[in-house]
Amino acid sequence: MSSMKLGKEWWQTVRYAIKEEHRTVRLISVLVTVGVIALVLIAAVNGVSVTVG
Template identity: 75%
Template sequence: MKLDREWWRTVRYAIEEEHRTVRLIGVLVTVGAIMAVLIIISNGFSVTIG
């Protein structure tokens, strides 16, 4: 099976898309964690279990 340039271009594009998705998820998780910490601090830190 001969691999032409178009195939490699498709593979590279798919890998770049995956990296972008991972980076986006990482940013969203980070922003969510910061927001959660700010909400906890602003409401006073009290955790009720049970």
């Protein structure tokens, strides 16, 4: 019985860790996407001002 309980707790820990990892990956991908969009906008603005100037 105790080994089954230990296995169940271990599985719950693994599932929790995987869930946390997915959250972290999603957060990082959102931050990277926002960063890329910001860089593109900055590059576009600088490109336009350099072209116009």
